[in-house]
Structure formats: C-alpha cells, structure tokens
Amino acid sequence: MIHLPRRQITVASRQQLASWQGELDLIDDFRKRVKKAKSKYKYHRSVPGDTTFADVKSTLAEMCHKPRRCMYCEDSLAYQIEHFRPHSIFPEETFVWENLLYSCGSCNQAKLAKFKIITHVSHRIVNVAPRDPRKGRSSRPPTGTALLINPSVDDPLTYIELVMAPTVFTYLPVGRRGSRTFIRGAETIKTLNLNEDFLRDAREGAYDTFKTYLKDYVRERLDGGSQSDLDGIRRRLLQKQYIGVWRQMQRHYRTYPDLVALFAQEPAALTW
Numbered sequence: 386m387i388h389l390p391r392r393q394i395t396v397a398s399r400q401q402l403a404s405w406q407g408e409l410d411l412i413d414d415f416r417k418r419v420k421k422a423k424s425k426y427k428y429h430r431s432v433p434g435d436t437t438f439a440d441v442k443s444t445l446a447e448m449c450h451k452p453r454r455c456m457y458c459e460d461s462l463a464y465q466i467e468h469f470r471p472h473s474i475f476p477e478e479t480f481v482w483e484n485l486l487y488s489c490g491s492c493n494q495a496k497l498a499k500f501k502i503i504t505h506v507s508h509r510i511v512n513v514a515p516r517d518p519r520k521g522r523s524s525r526p527p528t529g530t531a532l533l534i535n536p537s538v539d540d541p542l543t544y545i546e547l548v549m550a551p552t553v554f555t556y557l558p559v560g561r562r563g564s565r566t567f568i569r570g571a572e573t574i575k576t577l578n579l580n581e582d583f584l585r586d587a588r589e590g591a592y593d594t595f596k597t598y599l600k601d602y603v604r605e606r607l608d609g610g611s612q613s614d615l616d617g618i619r620r621r622l623l624q625k626q627y628i629g630v631w632r633q634m635q636r637h638y639r640t641y642p643d644l645v646a647l648f649a650q651e652p653a654a655l656t657w
C-alpha cells in the first residue's frame with residue numbers, strides 16, 4: 386500500500402454528486418436512508434453513458450498505481466468503485482468524491498464485514514459494520530475516525546512496514562504496541578488480509594523484478610544507452626505491480642546489503 390494523493394473531478398461532476406447526495410440527505414429515517422443509498426448509488430453508477438461516473442472512474446484510475454491496481458492490496462485489477470466509509474453504514478457519504486476509492490472485489494468485500502472506528506466522545510474502538518452487509522446498518526453509528534488506513538489521505542508506510550527478511554515480505558504495524566499508529570496499522574493488515582501467503586509470494590517475486598530492472602538500468606547506462614532507453618526502463622519499473630515493495634526498498638535499503646550495493650550504483654533511483 387502506498388499513498389495515492391487525491392485528484393480532482395470536474396466541477397460539473399462534483400455538483401452532480403452533491404445533488405444526488407442532497408436528495409439522499411432529505412430522508413430523515415436512517416434505515417430508509419441506508420436502503421435508498423444502496424439503490425440510488427446502484428442506479429446512478431450503472432446508467433449507460435453517464436458522464437459523472439465516467440469521470441469518477443477515470444480520475445480514480447489515474448490515482449491508482451499503474452496498471453490500475455487495487456489501491457489496497459496492489460495485487461488485483463481495481464474494478465470496483467469503493468466507499469472508504471461504507472455507504473451501508475454512512476449513507477451521508479454515498480456520493481462524496483473524497484470517500485470514493487478504486488479496489489478489487491476481495492478487498493471491498495473484506496471491509497464490508499468489519500469496519501472499526503475510534504469514537505470521538507469516549508475514544509473507544511467500535512466495530513460499526515452491519516450484521517448483514519447487504520441490508521446495512523439499522524441505526525446511526527457513533528461518530529468517530531476510521532481505524533483503516535485511507536491511502537488517498539494517509540501515507541500507509543507511516544502505519545505499516547513491509548519486512549522483507551527474515552520474515553518473508555510481511556507487513557507489520559509500525560510504532561509502539563498500543564499506540565494509535567500501531568492499532569491502525571494492525572487493523573488495516575488484518576482487515577485487508579495483507580499477509581495472505583499468495584500476496585507475500587507475489588511481493589517476493591516483485592522484489593526480484595525491481596532488482597532486475599534496476600540492474601538493467603545500471604548496465605544500460607554503463608553501456609552508453611540513450612536517455613530514452615533509460616527512461617523506458619525506469620517507466621516500466623514504476624508500472625510494475627506491488628509498487629509498495631519498491632517504495633519499501635527505497636525507504637529501508639540500508640537494512641539489506643544487496644540493496645545497499647545496488648543503489649550505490651544508481652543513487653538517483655532512491656527518489657524515483
């Protein structure tokens with residue numbers, strides 16, 4: 386997971402989303418609002434030729450690391466517009482641009498079953514997920530801050546760290562056990578199953594791929610390769626899956642002797 390800064394949709398799209406949200410917000414009864422949020426979102430999202438959701442999708446795709454990978458796990462294709470704060474719990478954020486991300490189906494589903502907040506008043510950790518995610522919550526949740534890391538707001542690497550050895554490509558929470566940073570990191574890893582075996586194996590493969598690309602870059606430069614050839618290698622490297630692995634390699638290269646040797650040959654790659 387890496388930080389994916391939010392880009393802007395058009396003014397027209399923003400106004401249209403606000404208009405749909407305004408219609409929803411007029412429904413006083415919470416249970417009815419949740420029900421309507423689901424049907425209204427499903428309807429507007431699926432209207433053929435709708436320019437608002439076309440804009441939403443293309444802007445989210447630009448925010449994704451390439452080639453359009455899930456904003457959470459970096460493994461699968463991002464094909465579902467996902468509400469960071471689920472609209473089955475927070476209907477008032479159904480059509481709020483800042484609440485929309487792009488994810489794969491399994492990350493989206495994993496979140497629905499469990500969504501925890503730290504309440505603003507008592508600072509308690511509460512799971513506000515509905516018993517039946519298909520029906521949504523029947524009552525308004527307490528106000529609070531999500532524990533899950535939002536990659537369009539937070540820098541995930543502040544909360545979780547990819548340990549590449551001796552634990553094999555495992556994400557661990559950062560900070561003092563019991564601190565809010567640690568709790569948010571641990572909750573994100575658990576909720577999104579970021580340490581599943583297949584993800585760890587895939588990250589290990591990505592690590593080798595990134596090293597190969599960087600070695601190719603160095604060799605090409607030493608052989609007098611053109612700038613456009615060098616730019617091509619760099620571009621292809623940055624478009625590989627699991628860019629979080631590359632970010633971790635840059636951030637913690639001093640821990641790994643082979644990376645120290647590799648980056649010493651191309652120090653500029655530390656800021657790619």
Ligand SMILES: [Zn+2]
Pocket residue numbers: 455456457458459460461488489490491492493
């Ligand atoms: Zn995913």
